[in-house]
Amino acid sequence: MIVPDISQDEVAVADHYDELDPLYRRVWGDHVHHGLWATGRETTGEAVEALADTVGDRLRLKPGQGCVDIGCGYGATARRLTATRRVRVTGFTLSTEQSRYAAAHPVPDVDIHVRDWLVNGLSEASVDAAWAIESSEHMVDKPRFFAEAHRVLSPGGRLVVCAWLAGTDAGGWKVRHLLEPICREGRLPSMGTREEYEAMAAAAGFAVTGYEDVSRRVARTWWICAGRLVKAIFVDRETRRLALGARNRSAVLSIPRLILAYRTGAMRYGIFTLSKAGDDGARREPGTSTQQEPA
Template sequence: MAGCGASTSTTGSGRPGARRLRRLSRLQPSEACVDIGCGYGGTARRLAATREVGVIGVTLSAEQARHAATHPAPGVEIRVRDWLESGLPGGSADAAWAIESSEHMVDKPAFFAEAHRVLAPGGRFVVCAWLAETGASGWKVRHLLEPICREGRLPSMGTREEYAAMARDAGFEIVGYEDVSQRVARTWTICARRLARALVVDREIRRIGLAARNRIFALSFPRLIVAYRIGPMRYGIFTLVKVDPAQQG
């Protein structure tokens, strides 16, 4: 895995829409769901409202949880927890998703193992992840992947093959995979333009955006766009199912 320094934050750009996530996870009314690395709870609220499901969101950020509490929604509960020690009962969820949060997990096999434990047999798990190109050459690692990890505070980025192996080892069946890298590259280009425009016209955004922590990540915008466009970085969406032992031969 390409990697460097550890982190507990999430960036949240280029995220797939709730409609795509709803389709991939095949959500049904009254199902119990888990949003792993839920951020401010936007996806959880949308899916709870449109599919009438119950969602427990897990985040490490007390600030995100406080913000979510100011925007309560029926069927949504946001908890401040480390996913690797979620405390959720085994077999208690029908579906789960992780949108750009697995990259921030130091122990990625444990990330998959905990999802497998929490899901009921037949439960669906959608993982949307920043991935490293398989066999990326040395200069791509040194000048693109490692700086992006460092500036984005990611412990590592795995490849598609590494994620697939970890999912299977945890007991999941891979039923789908999508590479949406080019679409995400366009999103990052739009984000960069909007940020540049906002920094010019909005003093408050200038103050927040130029804070040391945010400034470091903003430097990665051009790098991210290049990495997605020329290939060393991929955006993959895995659709997984916890195999029901009763249906195994």
């Protein structure tokens, strides 16, 4: 597990997203996650929605199901899956600003809370499906993240986790100059490998029914962010102020690191599909990879 040299906690994560809220929305929009490209010809909007749709597919969502979006950001994925799959979604975010934006864009059957997932307050076996898109990285206690998901899921329920992962063999300068700073600058208390995630999921009681490494299909996200950020710094005073003077301005430095981390294989992007006991489909997902993509 990669751990930053300055410890991070839920307060630091909330402060990061609250302060940089205008920058995130200006540079990337209301989906605070990577895009997923299949052909390379998709627009950015199509790519970010493709990732949300992939999560819905892996969960096998059915109309009327109650779901949890763990680390829901602005609620964009929750809104999309409610509209396309006709499910009900409860979302959790640490950011007051993200919650405020979600409240200004309400839709039926989406309920957003400012609350730490590790103390979510949900009843045992109360939801049918859950997902965490790039939020497990911000969890101080990752084993508890999985344990809470297992607790609140009904028997047969599914959890999909889209995660930034350390390359299994990453070490030396890749950790020192890429992964550790990425954790520190992005307010990640730790970054695990695929093997560590699967071990924590299994310890919580999940069966790992699918894994796909989509690093190559998401990596262009950061080239797009870099281009948009540079342009916005020149034309927008608020972006310039945040990028150059905010408490959390070091996050801007992570963009070139992330580009290089993907290029060198130091960092991977994985999609895990997990099942709680009672699912008669506790088999590996058809069409998913069980191997890392080559760097």
